[in-house]
Amino acid sequence: MQYAMLNSSITATQAIELEYNDSKSTSKRHNNECKFGLRCNPSLLVAPLHDGDLNRQRLFDRLRQLAELEDDWDGEGSPTPSSLIVQNAEKLILALPWEALLANEDEEDLMPMPGGKLTLDWFYPHSTRRILSIEIAENGCGAYCRRPLGVIWYFQQFAPDTLPPHLAQALTSLH
Secondary structure, rough: OOOEEEOOOOOOOHOOOOOOOOOOOOOOOOOOEOOOHOOOOOOEEEEOOOOOHHHHHHHHHHHHHHHHHOOOOOOOOOOOHHHHHHHHHHHHHHHOHHHHHHHOOOHHHHHEEEOEEEEEEEEEOOOOOOEEEEEEOOOOOEEEEEEEHHHEEEEEOOOOOOOOOHHHHHHHOOO
């Protein structure tokens, strides 16, 4: 199992696993002493990372890679995603519901687009057909969602940190 420190100054990749005292083991150990005789700092809380957390971290890692692209990354003259687009993508990733993170399993689901935009996609299982796609631009986001029975919903110009209710509902139903 992977663990993350619940402390804003420590990232998940820097986290270490600690074993805390419980009421049954206090007779075996002194005060804040942990396994292997290490001293634990009770202010550093440790929590297990779950699949949704790991997928959110994976999206942030992918976003950092895309932010480092050079202009003309596609050989067609496309610009690097701007810092504003990267900031909007960060806000969107933080706003995604847990179920959407569980359903988003591939780093290639966050991709650069010609013109410097980014797109975050969800696909039908074992298919290249998109269920939902969110385009991330400097002026906000837009999306479309393919619903059962062939109905397609379009969402234009929404703030990356405020998902439209129907889009949030569609994202929640992905997993």
